[in-house]
Amino acid sequence: MKKISLLAAMLLVVGLVGGASAHVGDPPGTVYFAFQFEDGSAPSVDGSGDDWAFVPDFYWIGAEKWNLAQRGDGGGDFDPTEADLATFNPSAVYGWNDTANRVYLLVQAIDDYHEIDRVDNNWTWTDDDLEIRWSAGHFEKSEFTGGGELNTEGTNRIEHLFAVPPIPTGEFFFGDYDVSYNVPNGPIMDFAYSFEGVEIGAGASTYWYEYSLEIPWTWTEELADVTFLDLEEGYVLHAAAYLNDRDGDPDVEVFWTTGTQGNNQQQQDLQMAEIDDSVDQLPTAVEGSSWGLIKAGFTK
Ligand SMILES: [Ca+2]
Ligand SMILES: [Ca+2]
Numbered sequence: 001m002k003k004i005s006l007l008a009a010m011l012l013v014v015g016l017v018g019g020a021s022a023h024v025g026d027p028p029g030t031v032y033f034a035f036q037f038e039d040g041s042a043p044s045v046d047g048s049g050d051d052w053a054f055v056p057d058f059y060w061i062g063a064e065k066w067n068l069a070q071r072g073d074g075g076g077d078f079d080p081t082e083a084d085l086a087t088f089n090p091s092a093v094y095g096w097n098d099t100a101n102r103v104y105l106l107v108q109a110i111d112d113y114h115e116i117d118r119v120d121n122n123w124t125w126t127d128d129d130l131e132i133r134w135s136a137g138h139f140e141k142s143e144f145t146g147g148g149e150l151n152t153e154g155t156n157r158i159e160h161l162f163a164v165p166p167i168p169t170g171e172f173f174f175g176d177y178d179v180s181y182n183v184p185n186g187p188i189m190d191f192a193y194s195f196e197g198v199e200i201g202a203g204a205s206t207y208w209y210e211y212s213l214e215i216p217w218t219w220t221e222e223l224a225d226v227t228f229l230d231l232e233e234g235y236v237l238h239a240a241a242y243l244n245d246r247d248g249d250p251d252v253e254v255f256w257t258t259g260t261q262g263n264n265q266q267q268q269d270l271q272m273a274e275i276d277d278s279v280d281q282l283p284t285a286v287e288g289s290s291w292g293l294i295k296a297g298f299t300k
């Protein structure tokens, strides 16, 4: 059974990294798996998750796993035991496809107040935002460089922040690197979203964020000079997803992450999984499916 083999693989990986480098993952001993999409079944980044419907629960990072992660307000004195899934309920699932050489991410955030009121777009974290961070290389924390440095080799932080719907200026994205090709729906990265319920303000909402990226190994000023990480089965990179829950009170921030450390600390181990033989993968263009029915299945 595939889950068992993946769990065995997880133990193997933990053992290997533990023995070779004392690299322990984040949370320690935890490896997350990116579901491998077959050619023709990789999701289209359109904000609807119907093309993820066949991905088993095993791959989902549901609220109970985010519960293991750090949550805190801006002052760091938020008591995690006070977290209430009725006010925010996150889940996420990663995928990848070898031919496209891309990673994919689908995030669901169920919220009781969707706040979008920032004036300066760069401050996405002062609103309900999604923050995605990667490091292409599987290095020790001490070896990582900061974000935005050109010509580093896999040691850099890649940072993509989204807060939607767009503010009146039309902006919804902020990220390192500040190069022309590092934009949503450009040559290397796609992003789309959808929502149900209240769009902005008090009341129940569910937002879905869908994203894909071909991960540069070495960033350069010009796209033509970029070298990309070549994704392969079993490869482990570093990643983390974060969600800020802002609910209308500027003094209260609840910051969810799939890691255990603060922002700019993408230390989760994310392994590119083998093809899951237990899954019949549907072609990307699913006709006649009921998005409403499928959505119900996303509350993991
Ligand atoms: Ca989709
Ligand atoms: Ca909330």
Ligand SMILES: [Ca+2]
Pocket (backbone or CB within 6 Å): 115, 116, 117, 118, 126, 127, 128, 246
């Ligand atoms: Ca705000």
Ligand SMILES: [Ca+2]
Pocket (backbone or CB within 6 Å): 111, 112, 113, 114, 115, 128, 244, 245, 246, 247
């Ligand atoms: Ca909120």
